[in-house]
Amino acid sequence: MEYVDFAIKYWYLFVALLVVLALLGLGPISELIHGIKHLNVWDAVRLINHESAVVVDVSEQHEFKMGHIPNSINVPLAALAKRVKELEKHKEKPIVFSCRTGNRSSRGAVILRKHGFQNVYTLTGGTSAWERDNLPLEK
CATH class of the missing domain: 1.20.5 (Single alpha-helices involved in coiled-coils or other helix-helix interfaces)
Structure with a gap:
């Protein structure tokens, strides 16, 4: 009571x-x-190396310049909905979303799923987790 x-x-x-x-x-x-799937760093590496996954980093440009996963494409989250057409050529490939800590990645993944992309993943922990596992970052 x-x-x-x-x-x-x-x-x-x-x-x-x-x-x-x-x-x-x-x-x-x-x-x-x-239907967003989450990947740890090593599952993301496997997807990149064996299934030609494309990494889309939704960090702001200044964050992206500080360090990003090699060969990733920078499309800031705020611009993603307007720039979906740029990613259409990768529609049949797995898409792994990343950002600095993994918080924005899910929102980016939802946007692409709404545009018909099927194989959409997020990197749990983002580039911070990637770096913590001693994997290389491009600057």
């Missing part, structure tokens, strides 16, 4: 908690709905 009294007395905190939980769940739910 104490919990109910607390929820009634501090209803605004209860509502705020629900909003925060909903916002935290939107990303993973959207990824699940759109």
Whole structure:
């Protein structure tokens, strides 16, 4: 009964908690709905080396210049929806999304899935994880 009294007395905190939980769940739910697959660094390497995956880095240009996965294509997240046509030639290949930490990659992957791309992945941990596993970065 104490919990109910607390929820009634501090209803605004209860509502705020629900909003925060909903916002935290939107990303993973959207990824699940759109069929986004997550890769660790070594699965991404395998996909790049054996299935000619294309790496799309959705970092801002200044972040990309600080270091990126070799041969990756920089398409900042804010510009991705407008630049999807540039990636059409890679539509049949696996596409691995990356960014500095992996947070923006999922949003980029959802955009491409909405444009009909089927083999879309995100690199868990982004280029930070790539670097942590002692793999090379281009600058």
